Structures are given as C-alpha cells and as structure tokens.
Amino acid sequence: MPDGRIPQIGVVFPRTDALTKVSGEEKFAADYYGQDLVWAGVKRAGIPHARLKSLDVDQARQVPGVIAVLTHLDIPGENRQGVVRKDQPVLVDDKVRHAGDALALVLAESKPALAAALNSIRCELEPLPGVFDPEQALAEGAPLVHEDNPEGNLLLKAEVKTGETESVWEECAAVIEACFETPHQEHCFLETESGWAKVESNGKIVIVASTQTPFRDRTEVAQVLGRDHTGIRVIAPYAGGAFGGKDGITVQSLLGLAALHSQGRPVKMWWDREESFSAGTKRHPARMYYRLGAKADGTLHAVEVRLYLDTGPYDHLGGAVMTQAVEHSGGPYRIPHAWLRGWAVYTNNPIGGAFRGFGVAQVTAAMEQMMDLLAAKLDLDPVQIRLKNAVRRGDKNCVGVTLTGSAGLSECLEKMAAHPRWQERQTWIRAAGLLKRRGVGLAAVMQAVGYGPFVPDVANAKVELTLEGKIRVYSGVVDMGQGNAATNLQIAGSILSQTPAQMELILPDTDRTLPSGSASASRCTYTFGNALIGAAQALKERILQRSADLLMAAGPDELVLVSGLVRRVTTGQEIPLAVLAKWLTDAERIAVYRFRAPVAQERPAKDDQVRLHGLPHCIFSYGAHLAMVEVDELTGAVEVKGYLAITDSGRVLNPQTYEQQIHGGIVQGLGYALSEDFRVTDGLIQTSDLATYIIPTAMDVPDMLSIPVEINEPTGPFGLKGVGEVAMNGPLPAVANAVAAACGGRCYSFPLTSERVLQLMTAS
Amino acid sequence: MREVFLPRTLDELWDLLHRRPEAAIYAGGTDVLVKLRAGLITASGLICLERIQELKGVRDQGDEVYIGAATTHRTLLADPVIQEHFPILIQALNVLGSPPIRNMGTIGGNLVTASPAGDTLPPLYVLDAEVEVRWGDGAKRLPLSQFILGPGKTSLGPGQLLTGVRLRKSADYNVHHFEKVGQRKALAIAIVSLAAVLQVSDSGRIEKARLAWGSVGPTVIRSVEVESALEGRIISRDTLTKAAALAQTAVSPIDDIRAGEAYRRTVAGNLLLRLINYAR
Incomplete structure (x- = not known):
C-alpha cells in the first residue's frame, strides 16, 4: 500500500492498485454487470475457409429469452475494420477466412438462452480450399484469402539493403546458413476479452472494454456504427493482462452494435478461454x-x-x-x-x-x-x-x-x-x-x-488541482498490468511534492483523459511520462506563482510546494491547496502538455x-x-x-x-x-x-x-x-x-x- | 438448472441412487466439473460425496490400511501412516495436479475416472491395492486391476459405489520410486509415468521388483517379463538397458496432442535407467 511519503524517482513506489487488486475491489472490464443485463455472444465459423451461402437465424430468434440476432445486414456503417488495412469483417458477409470468424451476434436474457440461440443458427457454408503455410501462400495458384487484394496473398513486403550484397560473401572467413521456425504464441492473459456497453439517455454509446487502445477503438467503432466518434465513449479500466492481444478491436464493435439493439439495457460480452484462443490474435x-x-x-x-x-x-x-x-x-x-x-x-x-x-x-x-x-x-x-x-x-x-x-x-x-x-x-x-x-x-x-517515423508517437498529459486541493492525474495510456498508472502518480507526485493520499488517478476514458496513443511498443512511460513531466511542471509553476500573488511575495522563489499546501519559507505562511484551488478558475486548475517522441530521419x-x-x-x-x-x-x-x-x-x-x-x-x-x-x-x-x-x-x-x-x-x-x-x-x-x-x-x-x-x- | 444432492450418510446415498439413477456422482469435482463445462455430462442431477464422513479418512487396521474413497490427496499427503508405509504413493500425490486440485480431488475420484494418466494408479498397482465396492445391501472387494477395465471404464455396476481402497503394509521394499514425465512441473497430465518398488540387497541385487507404467496403454501397464529381467540381478546400466528394451515392447502407447507414440515408448523404457541412482 502506498505509504505517506512523497514519491521519489529511483526508489520503490508501491503500486497504488496493488491492494485494490488483491482484495478484489478493483473493477476490471469483466466485472461490469448492472441491472437488466443483456448477454451478447457470437456464432463462430468453425471452418477455416468457406463461402457464406446463407445464414438462417429465424429459429434462433424464436429461442425463449433471445432479444436479438444480428448479422452483417444489421451493421449500419462499414463492415471492415483494422488498424492499418481494413480487411476484417465485424460479421462475415462474403467469406469465412479463418475458423474463428464471427457470423452472427446474439443478445439474450441469460447465458443459457444465449448458448441455445447460438446453437440454433444455421449457416450454409461452402468449403473452399485453404492455405496454411506462408511460403505456399505466395506460390502461383495458391487459394486466395482476399480475392480483391492486388498482390494475392501478400499483405506487405519489406526490404532493406545496406552496403553490397553480392561479392561480400567471399570476403568472409566463415559463413553460416540456417533456417529457424517459431510457432504461434497465445497471450493467455488472465482476463479474457471482455466488455460492457450501454446507450445513455443522451444517445451516447458507452463502452467499457479490456483494451490497450481506447481512443483508436472509439474511431473504429464509430466507423462500424456509421456515427461520429463524439457519439461514443470508451472507458479502459486496468486490464487483466493484454501483452498486445488487446491492441485493437476484440469485443468493442460487437458491443457497440449490441447496445443499439438492447433497448437501453446494459450489454455484456466476455469470451471464454476457448473463444479467446479461436478468435483472438x-x-x-x-x-x-x-x-x-x-x-x-x-x-x-x-x-x-x-x-x-x-x-x-x-x-x-x-x-x-x-x-x-x-x-x-x-x-x-x-x-x-x-x-x-x-x-x-x-x-x-x-x-x-x-x-x-x-x-x-x-x-x-x-x-x-x-x-x-x-x-x-x-x-x-x-x-x-x-x-x-x-x-x-x-x-x-x-x-x-x-x-x-x-x-x-x-x-x-x-x-x-x-x-x-x-x-x-x-x-x-x-x-x-x-x-x-x-x-x-x-x-x-x-x-x-x-x-x-510515420504514425505520430504522441501523448497528451493532463493534471488538475481539484477544488478539494488534490492533484488529479489523467492517465492517457492504459495500464494493462505493467504498472504505468502508478508510475504516473510517482512522476506527478515527485514533481508536485504530493503524497499518494493527496493524489487521484483517472484511468483512460475518451471523455475525460486526452488521447495519448496505445499501451504498446515499450512507449507507455517513455512517451506519456515525458508529457506528464511537462504538465506537472506547468501546474507546479502556476500553483507557486498564484500563491506568491496571494501572499504578496516578491516571486515564487520564496515558496515551496509540500504535500497538501504551499509554504512561504521566508515567513512560515501556508496556503492549503484546497484554499488556493478556490482562487483559481476552472481552466487555471488544469495543466496539459503534449510530447512527441523523436523520429529517425x-x-x-x-x-x-x-x-x-x-x-x-x-x-x-x-x-x-x-x-x-x-x-x-x-x-x-x-x-x-x-x-x-x-x-x-x-x-x-x-x-x-x-x-x-x-x-x-x-x-x-x-x-x-x-x-x-x-x-x-x-x-x-x-x-x-x-x-x-x-x-x-x-x-x-x-x-x-x-x-x-x-x-x-x-x-x-x-x-x-x-x-x-x-x-x-x-x-x-x-x-x-x-x-x-x-x-x-x-x-x-x-x-x-x-x-x-x-x-x-x-x-x- | 441442475439439482445437486449432498447426502450425509451412505444410507441417504443409496436412497438417492435409487431415486435418481441417472445422476452423476462426484467428490472433489476436479474431473466432473470439467466434463460438465465441456457438455460431456448431461445428467440432470449431481450427487456430491464430500459430506459423507464414512467415505473419508485413513484407518490403520494393523496389516492393512483402509483409505476412504472420498479422502482428498491433501489429506493423504499429510497422513503419517501413508507417509510411513507407502512413500511411493506420496511421491505420486506430490506431483498430482496442483495444490488446489490436491485440496479438492480424492483418491476414489482418481480411480473411478480410470484415466491411464491418473497419477495414483501406477503406485496403487505396484502396491497390489484392492478396492471396496458397495451398494445398497452388499459389498465386495476386488483387486484394482480388475476394477479398472479401460480408459474411463470401471467394473462399477448401477447403484454401486467405490467406497474405499485397501493397501497391505509390506516391509519387502526398500526402494520406492515414482517418476512422472509431463509437459511442465505442475498441472501436468502424465505423458509417461513409472512406479517402481524394489527390494535391493546390501550387495545391490534386486531381490524383488514390481513395476507399473502410466499413460502408455489403455490402462496401467505391468510387465512380469520386465520384473523377471530385473529380479536376481545387480542394478547396473546393462541390466537396466536390457529391461528397458523389454519395457518398450510391453507398452502400447498412442499418439496424442501431448506426445507421440514413439516418444512414449522410448521414455517408458528409458525411465528404468533412473534406477541406477539406487545402485549400491
């Protein structure tokens, strides 16, 4: 548990989330339920390559307790998503391209009703020859995964050449040649893919998801639902592990779609381990x-x-x-x-x-x-x-x-x-x-x-002096278990000289925190930390400056910030932060700072x-x-x-x-x-x-x-x-x-x- | 929804079995709950044996030790009688599942599941365990090897329950050796296991040998041929290598996701070489 000391850089700062996690108090995305909960689930293909001939969901709609059965025809926006190339359907509309593809989305009153309805969906799938080896996939005549891809089964080729490539081998005293093969690896996070969604009375869709990428998710879900991104809010609690497996859409688009058909009731989707294996990356x-x-x-x-x-x-x-x-x-x-x-x-x-x-x-x-x-x-x-x-x-x-x-x-x-x-x-x-x-x-x-070099590696940090005199840190990057949220408190606390008890943490939320990119690429504390230092220093400067004005000091040099208050060291006068906060406008209580990581030229x-x-x-x-x-x-x-x-x-x-x-x-x-x-x-x-x-x-x-x-x-x-x-x-x-x-x-x-x-x- | 019954006495149980013959029986649930989740058990009712005191505990009966079928692995591991007389069973229990599974799972469950990979089976085979089967108005006692018929198959009839395991104390053996080859050190299903009890003389001669292999056949494999190849001989690399070759022909493993047939066969023999550690 965090102790009463002001955090310092370079020494152990106990995780603020440690106690709440071991006691079960911390709420992960998988912990969201609520009154009148609707369960959502997906019918998966089960075969790796097939043409979708027809999908009969009538029987499934008759299953008692079923609220809706949705197919690709119900997707209001674009039925293709992806981080770089949009090639993955939310719900299959033409072809099944792997066994974990989603064919239909079911909303039901209970998990048994959901299971019964999923079993009642009849799909007519015409099996197609598949391709299962990357080198064979590049060969002439290999079955095509995407017929519309001009480069056949090639997604991308990358090539870098430096120096010479032909004569250099003769100049070597020893040359080794070998071929290595490494397998798939499953992330096996404790918390499988999960989320919860609800349409609020103002029409906004709120999605709580176990994700590494709330801001990117918001854009992707908006495109699928054919809406403006301002109509969607994504909240990202601590994730129960992610390791890259939640870098991108898992349940989010399906949940957004489900929320549009749940009559204002909250909807929950939580993949079991087998589904996580079959559908996850x-x-x-x-x-x-x-x-x-x-x-x-x-x-x-x-x-x-x-x-x-x-x-x-x-x-x-x-x-x-x-x-x-x-x-x-x-x-x-x-x-x-x-x-x-x-x-x-x-x-x-x-x-x-x-x-x-x-x-x-x-x-x-x-x-x-x-x-x-x-x-x-x-x-x-x-x-x-x-x-x-x-x-x-x-x-x-x-x-x-x-x-x-x-x-x-x-x-x-x-x-x-x-x-x-x-x-x-x-x-x-x-x-x-x-x-x-x-x-x-x-x-x-x-x-x-x-x-x-290309995708801007940017973070926007925000720090607030609350009316109660606390320092509120808005984490822009998800904490999936690695501990960066606590590190943010450590950084802000050390700059603003505040103990953990004097600080509050806001986890990523597209309506509250600022876009700061994904929790990935070994960048969380590097990029966001740099932004946070800027924001915390700006707030510190403002607090000291305004305190100097209030105390009619010559300048901020006479003042120091300690936990909960500002002290004028020349006279011993003190202003509690809660008092100072009332002298500031709402805008002044907040400091933001943007940082972009350097780029190789x-x-x-x-x-x-x-x-x-x-x-x-x-x-x-x-x-x-x-x-x-x-x-x-x-x-x-x-x-x-x-x-x-x-x-x-x-x-x-x-x-x-x-x-x-x-x-x-x-x-x-x-x-x-x-x-x-x-x-x-x-x-x-x-x-x-x-x-x-x-x-x-x-x-x-x-x-x-x-x-x-x-x-x-x-x-x-x-x-x-x-x-x-x-x-x-x-x-x-x-x-x-x-x-x-x-x-x-x-x-x-x-x-x-x-x-x-x-x-x-x-x-x- | 599924009904769960919690009888407190055997009489209550016989009555339940009569009324609900289709119900699935479990004690710790470490096998049954997995099958339920996978939809492999569809019974409308479950009968839990956990609260029947008559089925629990270890009783020292002089020449024999009686183990109630619903005794957990954890209880057995902590039991001084088992520790003193059946160290090979302790060795196997120590690598069975994981602490939570050992806390819940029972010896009776391990036997009724009748998996060739069941960790307590090879030690109980070499100890010539007998099992006690009871029903409403009867009881019988039979060798474990006659109780287990094949993978997942036992000789239990309708209305019958495995109530206990009987082990004879024996001072014959001074080597008690169990080795399990799994894919990791805990929460592993045996790919091959070997239980061996030996009587080794001061000069290093094997006077008596009892061996059993797990996971290399439809049930636990024993081989009189391999035992004879060891008995009367000094523990040496040569003796063990010859016995290993015999063992490799005695087993009949299958290919599965955990290991191939050839690997299992090779290792079933190789494990005998480990007995070199007991050479005098």
Whole structure:
C-alpha cells in the first residue's frame, strides 16, 4: 500500500492498485454487470475457409429469452475494420477466412438462452480450399484469402539493403546458413476479452472494454456504427493482462452494435478461454532463412535474411510486426552489408497480431543462434564475438540508422562476462548429476521504443488541482498490468511534492483523459511520462506563482510546494491547496502538455509503405541474457536452473515495477522457448485450451536475477527507456544456445519440448 | 438448472441412487466439473460425496490400511501412516495436479475416472491395492486391476459405489520410486509415468521388483517379463538397458496432442535407467 511519503524517482513506489487488486475491489472490464443485463455472444465459423451461402437465424430468434440476432445486414456503417488495412469483417458477409470468424451476434436474457440461440443458427457454408503455410501462400495458384487484394496473398513486403550484397560473401572467413521456425504464441492473459456497453439517455454509446487502445477503438467503432466518434465513449479500466492481444478491436464493435439493439439495457460480452484462443490474435509464426558471415576475428561482415510471417487472414498489425522484425533481424550489431527482407502473408490460420516483442522475439531467436553458430565455427567466445560487434552510440545499426540515443549493450555484455554465473559456468556444468547434461547459453537483445517515423508517437498529459486541493492525474495510456498508472502518480507526485493520499488517478476514458496513443511498443512511460513531466511542471509553476500573488511575495522563489499546501519559507505562511484551488478558475486548475517522441530521419527502405509501417526507430533498449539449463538424458526434459538478465532500458524510475517487467518477460519467453507448442492443423487449433497449451507455472520458473545498467537516455523521462518488451526476446535464444551446448546439437523448430530434445540427443 | 444432492450418510446415498439413477456422482469435482463445462455430462442431477464422513479418512487396521474413497490427496499427503508405509504413493500425490486440485480431488475420484494418466494408479498397482465396492445391501472387494477395465471404464455396476481402497503394509521394499514425465512441473497430465518398488540387497541385487507404467496403454501397464529381467540381478546400466528394451515392447502407447507414440515408448523404457541412482 502506498505509504505517506512523497514519491521519489529511483526508489520503490508501491503500486497504488496493488491492494485494490488483491482484495478484489478493483473493477476490471469483466466485472461490469448492472441491472437488466443483456448477454451478447457470437456464432463462430468453425471452418477455416468457406463461402457464406446463407445464414438462417429465424429459429434462433424464436429461442425463449433471445432479444436479438444480428448479422452483417444489421451493421449500419462499414463492415471492415483494422488498424492499418481494413480487411476484417465485424460479421462475415462474403467469406469465412479463418475458423474463428464471427457470423452472427446474439443478445439474450441469460447465458443459457444465449448458448441455445447460438446453437440454433444455421449457416450454409461452402468449403473452399485453404492455405496454411506462408511460403505456399505466395506460390502461383495458391487459394486466395482476399480475392480483391492486388498482390494475392501478400499483405506487405519489406526490404532493406545496406552496403553490397553480392561479392561480400567471399570476403568472409566463415559463413553460416540456417533456417529457424517459431510457432504461434497465445497471450493467455488472465482476463479474457471482455466488455460492457450501454446507450445513455443522451444517445451516447458507452463502452467499457479490456483494451490497450481506447481512443483508436472509439474511431473504429464509430466507423462500424456509421456515427461520429463524439457519439461514443470508451472507458479502459486496468486490464487483466493484454501483452498486445488487446491492441485493437476484440469485443468493442460487437458491443457497440449490441447496445443499439438492447433497448437501453446494459450489454455484456466476455469470451471464454476457448473463444479467446479461436478468435483472438497470436504471435505470428515465422520461418526465417539466415545467412551470416564474419571475418576471422569475428567481425561481422554480411547478413542476408528472409522472413516469412503468417498473419492469418487479416492484417491486424501483421504488416507492422513484420516490418519491425525486419528492422531487428540483424540484431544489435554493426554489420556493413545487410540484405533484409520480410513478407507478411495472408493464410487461413488464426490471426497474427501484436504480442510483446512485436516481431523481435522471432528474429532474435534466429539471429542469436546464428551468433553462437558463428562463434563456434570461428572458435570464439560467445560473449566476446557479441561485444566485438555490439552497436554503440553513434554507430549505424543493421538497417543503417545512426544511433543517437543511449546504447548500453556493451555495458550489459561486459557485466555479463564478469558475472559469476558466466565466469563459473564450467564448474556448474561439471556438477551435473547422473543422467543429466548441463549447458549455459546467452543472447543479446534489443527492442525499439515507440511507433517509428510515420504514425505520430504522441501523448497528451493532463493534471488538475481539484477544488478539494488534490492533484488529479489523467492517465492517457492504459495500464494493462505493467504498472504505468502508478508510475504516473510517482512522476506527478515527485514533481508536485504530493503524497499518494493527496493524489487521484483517472484511468483512460475518451471523455475525460486526452488521447495519448496505445499501451504498446515499450512507449507507455517513455512517451506519456515525458508529457506528464511537462504538465506537472506547468501546474507546479502556476500553483507557486498564484500563491506568491496571494501572499504578496516578491516571486515564487520564496515558496515551496509540500504535500497538501504551499509554504512561504521566508515567513512560515501556508496556503492549503484546497484554499488556493478556490482562487483559481476552472481552466487555471488544469495543466496539459503534449510530447512527441523523436523520429529517425533516415529512410532505409525505398518503399514508403515500409516507413508507414514503422521502420526505422531511433531509440532502443538493450540487454544481455544468460540461461543455465539442465537436460535430462532419459526424457529430453529441459529445466532452466538459473537465469540472468542485464538490461539497459535507461534509468530506473521504480526498481520494483522494473524488475516485474523483466521477470514477466523472462517467464513469457521461457514458455515460448520450452512448452508453448501452439498447434494448428489445416487452420484448426489443436491446442484449444489451457489443458493442452502449456504455459509455465510458478514451479517451472527458475531463480531469475535482473540487473539494470542505468545509462541516462537524454530524451527519456528522468532518463528512462521502455522496458515492457525487451526481456521477452532473450529466453528462447539463450535457452536454445544452452541446450545446444549441453546436447552438442541444435533444434531449428520451437519450442524445445522434451520430445524434440530427446530426438536431438538420439540423433547426435 | 441442475439439482445437486449432498447426502450425509451412505444410507441417504443409496436412497438417492435409487431415486435418481441417472445422476452423476462426484467428490472433489476436479474431473466432473470439467466434463460438465465441456457438455460431456448431461445428467440432470449431481450427487456430491464430500459430506459423507464414512467415505473419508485413513484407518490403520494393523496389516492393512483402509483409505476412504472420498479422502482428498491433501489429506493423504499429510497422513503419517501413508507417509510411513507407502512413500511411493506420496511421491505420486506430490506431483498430482496442483495444490488446489490436491485440496479438492480424492483418491476414489482418481480411480473411478480410470484415466491411464491418473497419477495414483501406477503406485496403487505396484502396491497390489484392492478396492471396496458397495451398494445398497452388499459389498465386495476386488483387486484394482480388475476394477479398472479401460480408459474411463470401471467394473462399477448401477447403484454401486467405490467406497474405499485397501493397501497391505509390506516391509519387502526398500526402494520406492515414482517418476512422472509431463509437459511442465505442475498441472501436468502424465505423458509417461513409472512406479517402481524394489527390494535391493546390501550387495545391490534386486531381490524383488514390481513395476507399473502410466499413460502408455489403455490402462496401467505391468510387465512380469520386465520384473523377471530385473529380479536376481545387480542394478547396473546393462541390466537396466536390457529391461528397458523389454519395457518398450510391453507398452502400447498412442499418439496424442501431448506426445507421440514413439516418444512414449522410448521414455517408458528409458525411465528404468533412473534406477541406477539406487545402485549400491
């Protein structure tokens, strides 16, 4: 619980939401009910590719307790949505493009009536040949997911070329070629997609949703409902996890549509776990072809990459994810000659979307294994080869962008090289028990902060001195569990010298807070924090100035702000903030500030579409990860016995929240590395629930050590860079490198299940 | 809506079973509630055994120990008699589900569910457990291996209830070994499991061996052939490797979402090699 101290930057500030969450008091979107509640639910296709011939909902409308059954014919506006390319129907009108597509929306008095009505809907679907592999989807004659897409099944191609591409390979002392495959990954947030909506007496549609993007949702829902966005209000409480899976529309448009047919009653939609799996987005599966060459001393010389990302039937954020993957595909290294290409491809598989790491988890998995393969071939130390090539401030990175921001990868690697877990690894490895093999592996990671050059990475902060004399902070960016709402109080409290009890927090609400972009891209505290500093400083200045006037002081220098009051230190006079507030007009009590993140000026890709999708960035977080694994010779089971993450994400505002982000990223990354074997056969999910899709439990998590390398980022709030994603990227390659060291061979498909590892050991 | 009955005595239960023969019976509900949610059980009524005291608890009866069918895994784990005499059962219970599942689930439920992956089954097979089945005016006692007929199938007839498990105390074994291979360390369904009790002499010779495998056949697999291959021999890599090859032919696993047939077969044998840890 927050204590009575004025928060300071750099020390632990307990989350203001901790107690309300553990006590159950905090209301998530899934907790909204209300009098006369109507339940809304969706009929899903169940087959991956089919033409919709007819939809018979008459029988469903007769089910007792059914209020309405709606189809695409009931959508008043545009029946296509999407963040970049609008290619996803709210309700299918021509074709089913994946098994989780929505065909009809039902409103009912109760959940049993809802289930009965959904079962009574008859759909005539003419099955079509599907396409389930991204490379096959690009081949001549492949079935088309969108017949009207001029580029067939290609959503977007991104290409970056620096230096030479032909003759350079002969100049290398060692060249490694390999192909890696990574699977879908499910977000598995505790709170599945959920929301609540109601039409208010003034006609405004209020939607409370578990979302990362309330302002963008408002625009998208308005387009679907054919209304002006001012007729819609989206409220975003704390989300029970999101990780990118709520970056965009899930239930929002359906709820808006349902609210128009519920006769003024509140409507609730809450997907169960199976529906979350079938309809929700996943991390894009990737097939990654790599060629990497170096000089004899380990200096990287050339890299060639081809990435195929399966985006499923809709863009969602697939183009942007693929572009980000291309940008990071050469790793955090100086490589003079790079030819990096990526294809985001439509298929009839589940939808690919945003997921912590945003394309970077995939390419780091490949590139960091390439680095180990190269080190082995040249007989070099894996830390030293990374250190030799690590990007430093002022270097050009692998897409040719000059790094103007802080770059602490070398510092992370140097700390790793000196750490006992690396220094004493041979002793640890030799201590393996009977029938066990041990290995230690590492990975260097990076993650861009923010949206990139085109989409304005902007936040608008607002801070208010209330009539009660409290400081009210309007959070513009959703807190999906990462703790940025509390960080906002910490920032405002430290600038305005107020204890938590003197402050109030308003969570994102399109009618109350100001648009500040999505909770994504490691940008929340970087971008919004910068805006908030500006707003808090402006309010502080105004409070001191007006107090000086009231006390007839020569100027604000005589005054200090302490919790709840202003003190004139020269005389001892005090003005409670509640008194001061009454001397200000409503407009004066509020301060706002806008911040836009800096943008790289280079244009590494010739195609403007690539720039529009986010390439390049100019600020990156970095890290060095180390995994200590033990492999069982009899079963192939891989146990991670210890983990070390050394991270440069700038200065640390709150060590506790920071460590939680690192730990969370590691655990999610270990699931990706070892057990989360998402399987899809001909477009149908085989691992359709949490009994078959295996995420780590507390028992599977090793001792994790997180060490920050606190380098000041000149453009960051108090020197900070984003830390939400970077730790996600390390575990798969670090564990894979450790397993390869232990087994003397390497798997190229992931995750590293016991079955795969036992096969590997049998073969090698 | 579905009726839920909470009988407090066996007599009340027999009466209920007579009146509502279609009702589904459960104790902890860790299997039945999952099936209900999935629509696999459509019975209009549920009978909960949780409040019938006669079905709960461990009774030390001298040569034998009686375990009420509705005794939770948590209770068994904490029971000194079970800890002293049946350490292999404790080992299996420790990796069954998760703390909440162990708090709710019962030994009787694990047996009636009759999954080849049920974690208590292999230890109970090697301990030659017997089960007690009762009905309104009768009772019988039969070996566990005759009670479980196949995946999800038992020999329980209409109106009959599994009321308890009987285990004979034995001083024969000085090695009690259980290993479960799952996809993670908790909340895991066994891909393969092995229960082994051995009597190993001071010189390292296996005098007596009882082995049972889970999840590699329609029910728990036992193999006299493998046991004979071990008995009379010194624990060594060679002995165990030969026994492993026999075990691999004795099991009949299937492919499923958790693992392939070949992996299960290989590991079923490999797990015997772990017994090298008990070599003298």
